Amino acid sequence: MINLEKILTQHAVEAVMALYGIQPDENLLQVQQTRKEFEGNYTFVVFPLLKISKQSPEATATAIGEYLQTNCKEIARFNVIKGFLNLVIADACWLQFLSETTIDTHYGCAEASGESPQKMIEYSSPNTNKPLHLGHIRNNLLGYSLAKILAAAGHRIIKVNLVNDRGIHICKSMLAWKHWGNGETPASSGKKGDHLVGDYYVKFDVEYKKEIERLTGEGMSREEAERKAPLILEAQEMLRKWEAKDPETIALWETMNGWVYDGFDVTYKRLGVDFDRIYYESQTYLSGKEIVAEGLRKKIFYQKPDGSVWVDLTADGLDEKLLLRSDGTSVYMTQDIGTACQRFEEYDIDELVYVVGNEQDYHFKVLSLVLGKLGYPWAKNLKHMSYGMVELPDGKMKSREGTVVDADDLMDEMTETARDMSRELGKLDGLSTDEAEKIVKTIGMGALKYFMLKVDPKKNMLFDPKESIDFNGNTGPFIQYTHARIQSVLRKAAESGIEIRTDIDTNIKLNGKEIELIHAIYDFPGTVKAAAETFSPALIANYVYELAKEYNQFYHDYSILKEENTNVRAFRLLLSKDTAQVIRTALDLLGIDSPERM
């Protein structure tokens, strides 16, 4: 595939050499897209060249423009506005690109081979004491999309999930169920397993608070009451029993976690995400202790009189960080050190990406530094895909305060809205209920996924439960609609016996909308690359929205099948088909399906 940016830059370098006799640094000549309000497709800003040309901006731009026009066949004409040299790419060049490039499912995507670099992506990582909420949705969608985008950039990918299945919070649910559950099971109450367990987690908190109130009423300080309430003591006792592998405790733990996993499976399936391997903290929480001990022997870490082990990061501008408690047990950091080592030993990976919220920026900074101090050469290949939190209009989501937006509920609402709209428009009337339902789900999830992914991952985003997610404007369904509409045109073409040809006439005179569209299609591979480099599905989302909008404008202004010039008709048909394919591929990178009709 031709690389217009590269061709233009090279010719511009030649032009400066020919005109001024000086070899300019290439980064003085960076091409950029011409802004919509000016004629042209690519623009050079000539201000940086004035020191070389010793001429006015206009004179410099004009001289280079004239050189390019005569020496570069891709350029049809140019115009100069102040220091901006706007270049118009020849129609024939665009048409040649379109006829020579195969735009199929591989377009824009590099094929990974056995030799390609391999990356592991850890995402989702739920706790097994409560159901997934909106924050988890953002994590899952980002992780899954990132995996797709990195694969499209030519990497081999391993998706992993580290389930937090142990700890005091799990014991709280277990304890509450033991006390107040009356043997309730998902089967007996018809409740989804993760929701059932989550309800007992909330129940624990309610009862725990009551005990605290009672104790403070009896004159105990709040702090002491929180520490000495019978329930919390009981939960801690349960955790000790669990760690001692007490059979009864383990059995209850396995049963309740099983319910949660059944629930999670349903949610994951609806979200359309999956994993190549699942790690459980119950199996990894002890790892890392030996590595820390080794680091202590090598004096990379130090020990305090009480026996706790620390690392001093003050020289790196950070604090001191605990690595082992005084009783010798491990903490979060210890475990992450251990699992990182384990993964680099077990797999041939060159990068480990953690999709984790930005409240853990500090944690991952420390993790990389500590592993570096331990001498692991791959420590610099740990990447934290840090994303912002989802906020509600009145602030953060707090599970204990009941201000969470439940993942299952939200997905239900989205499909419900999609169903209502489809019914109103009657577009699915001729289809079987199964088919119609499938499309409705595709649209509902498309709306939700696009809403979450179009925002720059790094930034916090706002979700207002009172205002449902839109289906018009810059939304998933708008883009899906464009795809479905093109499919409809392609079906009509097939019905009328009009074949789609790729050997299009390169002498066609293109209109502005057509050029914009081809240009957008041409830009897709670069967008995929940029999204992979910056870990940003949002770039893909914003790109595909622009593409869909371009197509709708073109569609509105020009006929395709009714065009009388059969060469032009063939070209427009191919352009439509290619647009649909790029939309489909781009949406797929976001984990969004493209319906044939909707």
Next chain:
RNA sequence: GGCCCCGUAGUUCAGUUGAAUAGAACGUCAGAUUCCGGUUCUGAAGGUCACAGGUUUGAGUCCUGUCGGGGUCACCA
């Protein structure tokens, strides 16, 4: 308090390594369509890019400070 991130139309968001008159969408108002799908298209109104300095031919973007918001500094994970 230390460190990190953020502050762009009424609202939700774009804005590549500095570059032209800062762009969409929603909402509001006004329009289009002999149609291959009206979940479409066009237009209007709406901005001191938090504030103040600085660097630069040129700053929403880089630097410093101030104000405002969030995160984090647990022998929780």
